[in-house]
Amino acid sequence: MPKMRRKNLLALLFAAFFGLSFASSSALVRIVFDGDTVQLQTGEKVRYLGIDTPEMGDVPEFMAEEARQLNRRMVAGKRVRLEFDRESEDRHGRKLAYVFLENGDMVNILLLQKGLAHILAPGPDLKYFSLFLENQRKAMKEGVGIWSREDARDPVFGNTRSFIFHRPECDRGKETSKRNRKFFSNRISAFWEAYHPCRICKP
Ligand SMILES: [Zn+2]
Structure with a gap:
């Protein structure tokens, strides 16, 4: 029945249109606080999703500026x-978002490409995870940005659920159950597998 089909098609288009409008929105950026946080014209703050850039703090971290x-x-x-x-x-x-420029480039990825961000994901379940990891690994191989510095050779261990890695002596890290621990010979190996450092023990 053609009539029925048209009705279904309309319903589908309707759903697609509203689905899209909920999934993304356009906005004007008013203030840039640091590498991964901005404020929109509307006053809302946006934190770039899936990445972390060096903190500005009182003493800016390496490559924060x-x-x-x-x-x-x-x-x-x-x-x-x-x-x-x-x-x-x-x-x-804060809104958590993938931020796209008018030319279609994603800012989160551009920061990873320049080595000015590392992946911050609670496990590899974000929609652009593989693309992020591919870009981070490329930057690591090129040794750009935060990857340009001689890195610590001390062993660390990660939590396979939270994707956070710790120094061996970290109390927070010790809360990780034995079967969820993954050992790395150094920080870089942990970053390579998309783990991110603990904010307490700062490995
Ligand atoms: Zn820790």
């Missing part, structure tokens, strides 16, 4: 498209 500068050049005063994943907000009420 470079990450902020690059982010500023890419998005300050510009219109961007925000795309969301399963988790669209963090516990501070």
Whole structure:
């Protein structure tokens, strides 16, 4: 029955349109705080999803200023498209998003490519995870940005559920059950597998 089919098609288009409009939105960036956090014209804050850039803090971490500068050049005063994943907000009420420039490039990936961010994922279940890992590994091989420095050779261990890695003596790390521990000979090997450092023991 053609009539029925047309109705189904309309319903499908309707669903696709609204599905898309919920999944992404366009916005103007007003302030760039650091490599991975901005404020929109609307006042809302956005934290780039799936990555972490060096912290500015009182004493900026290695490459923090470079990450902020690059982010500023890419998005300050510009219109961007925000795309969301399963988790669209963090516990501070910031939007968690993949941020796209007008030319279609994703800022999260550009930061990884320059070695100015590393992956921050609670396990490899984010939609762009493989693409992120591919780009991070490329930057690691090239030794750009945060990967340009001689790195510590001390062993660390990761939690296979949280994807956080710790120093062997970290109390938080010791809470990891034995079967969820993964040992790495150094930090770089942990980063290579998309693990990110513990904020307490700072391995
Ligand atoms: Zn730790």
